[in-house]
Amino acid sequence: MHVRTLLRGLAVALTVSFALAGGHASAAPTTAEDSALAPRVLTYDASASAEFKAAVDRGAAIWNESVDGVELRPVAAGQRANIRILADNGWPRALTTTLGNGTVYIGRQAVVQGYDTVRISAHELGHILGLPDRKPGPCSSLMSGSSAGTACKNPYPNAAEKAEVEENFGGVFVGPAVAPRNVVTVD
Template structure:
């Protein structure tokens, strides 16, 4: 009986491992738990007041969509109240976050007239709405270095640290827990209703 049991066990082991031994593909058994997909927090923006900077605003939003997974920026539908309003004016670019993911961005012509890149301005100001503070002075590789990188800087993309910070700011949207909206020690989300003049 003992030999028969040992032989049966050896046969079972060989049958299970034979695909691995002879070049087949091993397949994992289903875990039984449904696979969870995590959705990004959707933020809408209204760039109807951004005048000649409309395409720069759309590109700035697309850059954030390409760069992070926890949040997605989309143009608001007609009649829909947007989370983010984007306006053009003759002043300096600035953002007025009212809470994480909400506020107003101003694409100021003063910086554009001085030679700053419009898409970099747009992505930078949207970064404030996503909870990022200015990092001045800073290198061109930092989107949030803003104007301190000079007019020659046309880097429009957040660096790894900036991307990670936005992912962390909106982590609750992916896990089902509330998003961070409180003021924290720097670096962290910008406090509510604080004008950020770049």
């Protein structure tokens, strides 16, 4: 959301500057501007994520704070979600059907072993956003997953991971994105 805020602020500043310089300024319709700068909205359904719902919501919020090209929102009642999130007793994994669509499993096995639930959630959502595992890897890499160890609590994507998601979703511009179909990533 940082780039959209900056661009809107710049547009307002230019309009005010032009008006102060004696010119006549009028605001352009915001619908074209907003649609060009709008993130691609993906909805997620965490209703079956059991005890991990708060961690899933926090993982989605972290992605929303970190990138501009895509926004993760909870699904509205009666709406079909792009991402389903389920809790189970296995290992965390993501089944990506297309970029931005799929199913995330928050596996209790990793939680029992001591892995952080918010990191797991953000990591698995990263797969849905098109990121692969980067193992082995340091704790500073969200997509290093379990290879960073149980002491790693970092749920934030690094600069390269953010840039890759921005590229996957066309930066700040809305448009179709394509990814491999039916990819299962087990972490």
